[in-house]
Amino acid sequence: MEKFTDTFAEITRPLTKIACTMFVAFLxxxxxxxxxxxxxxxxxxxxxxxxxxxxxxxxPNLTEPAKQEVLVYTEQKQAEINRTWSKQ
Structure with a gap:
């Protein structure tokens, strides 16, 4: 009768290969x-x-600096929304 350690040593390599394959597939x-x-x-x-x-x-009545400020603010808010949605 084989010892547990011998059986475990035989099973370890295939199980490791399967685990690595699954990890890469999920990644x-x-x-x-x-x-x-x-x-x-x-x-x-x-x-x-x-x-x-x-x-x-x-x-239509915004000045150029105001337009730039609005665009920066919009980008910041969109980034916050994207971070919130990515956490869910």
């Missing part, structure tokens, strides 16, 4: 899922055009 799948959900530049441009068509181009 690749997770990374591809993250990039698949990111909109392309064309999709972002189409969304921007659609927004302008529906709501107009920002506020």
């Amino acid at each position: 690749v799948g997770g990374i591809s899922c993250c990039f698949a959900s990111e909109p392309t530049a064309l999709e972002r441009e189409q969304a921007r055009i659609q927004w302008i068509a529906e709501h107009g181009q920002y506020q």
Whole structure:
């Protein structure tokens, strides 16, 4: 009758290979899922055009520094929203 350590030594290598294979598969799948959900530049441009068509181009009476400030603020808020959604 074989000892437990002999049986364990025989099983360890295949189990390690299976675990590594599963880890790599989940890693690749997770990374591809993250990039698949990111909109392309064309999709972002189409969304921007659609927004302008529906709501107009920002506020027409803003000065150039005010426009820049609004864009920076919008980017910050969008980053906060993205972080919140990525945690869920």
